[in-house]
Amino acid sequence: MTNEQNGKEKPEPGEVIRLSLDENLTILRKLFSDTPDLFIRTFTIKQTQEQAALLFIDGLSDQQAINNDVLRPLQVPTEAGKPGDELMMNVGHIVEESCWSQIEISILHGSSVLLVDGRDKAYALGTGGWPQRAIEDPQMEASLKGAHQGFVETSGQNIAMMRRYIPNRELKMRRLIVGRRGQTNVTLVYLEDVMNPKLLQSLEERIQKVDVDVILNTGELSELIEDNPYSLFPQFVLTERPDSAASQILQGRCVVIVDRSPSALVAPVSFYSYFQSIDDYSTRWSIATFLRLLRLFAFITAAFLPAFFIAVTSFHIEIIPLKLLITLGDSRGQVPFPPFVEAIIMEITLEMLREAGVRLPAPVGQTVGIVGGIVLGQAVVQAGLISNVMVIVVAFTAISSFILPNYDMVAAVRLIRFILMVLASLFGFVGIIVGLMTMIAHLLTLKSLGMPYGSPLAPVRFADWKDTIIRAPLWLLNKRPTGTLAKQDTTQANEKPKEGKP
Amino acid sequence: MRRTKTCVCAILAAVCLFATACSDQLYLENAATPLALGMDLDKNDKFHFYGTVPVFSKNIRKKSQEIAGTAESLRQSRSFQDAQTAGTIQGRNYQVILLGRRLLQHDDWFAMLDVLFRDARNTITDRMIAVDGSVTDVIYLNPPDQPLLPILLRGMVDTKTKRSETYSTTAQELHRQFFDKGVTPYIAEIKIVNKQVQLKGSALLDAKGKYAMSLNAQETILLNLLQKQADPGYSLSFHIPDKPIKPPFETDMFSFTGGKPKTKIKTGYENGKFKFDIHIKTKIGLSEHLFPFNVAQDAKSLEKQASALMEKQIEELIQKMQRHKVDPIGLGVYARAKKYKQYIKVEEDWPEAFSHAEVNVKVKLSISAMGPVK
Structure with missing residues (x-):
């Protein structure tokens, strides 16, 4: 009761509102001092002749709804009622609250709160209306045949x-x-x-x-x-x-x-979830399977190709086929850097270009593309700084990482690529293999929500293979994946479609 | 504390990694990778080595550098070779190994190749090629209208092997042929004619590696048939004896393309001699006949004539090999498999036993295609 006496302390959590509207408003003003966007509208409810206050935050609530659905019905003279009657409001979402903490949350989340003199409950009205974006095509996961609605911020x-x-x-x-x-x-x-x-x-x-x-x-x-x-x-x-x-x-x-x-x-x-896209199910199963294999291949090349190039040109020249050796030698012969430095320069340039392209506004972004194309593609080679083959390797790596459908996995691959490049420049193939083994061991021990990350390849779950690396025809996918330990495993009972007769 | 320890350990491990690495690192552009190795003896029977190293630069017109010198052994010669190039010499990319005629005229030259097999970094898939003449001529030839010599030779040998006209015997295969007592080695052979490299066919070596005899393309094909190595697509030509000749054109020529041959070799032992019955059966397609002939009607007689001619050539070939005491067919392998008791007695000198063996050849050709013209 100390609050009442000095009137300055804030209410404890869980404390309930008073009956007197004036007291409540004093407390509220204390709670929301220096909050100019909190509006407090006091008025008399015509229906019951009670004093009331409506609180809402400007910008978080829908002005139209407040005016038309709350204030107007409450202020229109109607048949006389007595205090404590149910109030007439055109709002669907009304929650009765009595705790200060809940009222606070309601106001801050965009509801408007109606305090009525003499009642021990406040009404939180669902009149929230904050700035919203229209539903648009998803940017990161564009799809050819799938829906064109992406999640928004609400x-x-x-x-x-x-x-x-x-x-x-x-x-x-x-x-x-x-x-x-x-x-x-x-x-x-x-x-x-x-x-x-x-x-x-x-x-x-x-x-x-x-x-x-x-x-x-x-x-x-x-x-x-x-x-x-x-x-x-x-x-x-x-x-x-x-x-x-x-x-x-x-x-x-x-x-x-x-x-x-x-x-x-x-x-x-699981690991393979990152190689699936929603389009896989709307295209024919054969092409979907091909695309999934292509993505796995792209993962491998995106992670290993520059490392492989470094290892071959700085340790294992004997495995280069003769004709390639001569082209490669011609192309490498004029480059002043060792393969590792050459590869790092190009990979970092690529990463920079990619990052620049993400952040820049679209009109400037094109310039980056042109500069990158010319610098990466031609000038560097003509100046004799980088070999042709390195440019091809970097371009191939970039393309490989672009076809992976998940951005987070691409980010992982980018880092792994650099680690492998260092390993390759130190130990050649041995380094790459050590990196590969470490990566596989890590993938096998990794878990997602306690479930094995390598599923269904490790642990082996044959039933799930139909929809992992390959995408079997839909009429074969009658069970849910076992990797999620689903309670109910049958989804459908389709049979192979038969050739029809008119 | 634990975190600091982990950090220190990680840094130490990284330092160790960097320290241990790089020991055998060799950048492509720093390596001199000779693509051809030549070995020969000079007039005084002094050992010479040769090499062709590709030059990686756009500003230098000549695409290869030749190195040569004398040495006691190949590995010992490496420092002499290094001294002549900008990079370090690596034996990892040899495409061909050229063996001079003078070198091949001596026994036991094969021991010189020991470093190829013992140093595991050296390649053993390089093609062995005998040179009819001196290796110097080949190495310094540098024809302006042809690719680098090693590429030229390797291509020459590999593509002609597909047509069974020579052998692309690798160093490893040669090693096997040397140490298998039931077979004598055979390798490709080239010759310089009018400042051009020409493939002669194949060279047969005796059990100790000494040069024994040369075979031309047709003989090599026949030998390939006997070895069951001939691939379909080989082409043979014969003069049919009773056909009219209209000089200057030899209009009695008859050529065919062979299909997949079925060669059967029966091994026996009679009267203290080995006896081999070789049956070659194959379908052929006519490639050309310069004389008028109605194949559709008289195919049988032509088949018989061709078979007889081929039989005769093969018999001559075998007699020649028996005279020179070489057995590239590997009949010793058959003898070892089928008549082991008798073979083991003569194992140490199988070519000698082969030279006394009785070899009967039967050829059966059947014409299956005569071409789209009449």
């Missing part, structure tokens, strides 16, 4: 987009609040009768343990709940496509939607 919309793909009551959610200041809504979306409850529990516990000020992006959350934070490899898939997210949910995985972030986190995943 978790409610994101969940709605996924629900459009799975309109099923088994699609359940758990909502957690993460971040002391940010109070970010983090929603776990899963299929109750498919998702393994232990995995779900583990994920929930990990998210609950996160204790940070604010989570600005899904990437931050993923880094805080990873199994192995030192690994170069991503352990959760981040997607910005609702259709991919829905497909992952159907396979028994859990999708985590973070409010204010346009990407969703998928767990648990």
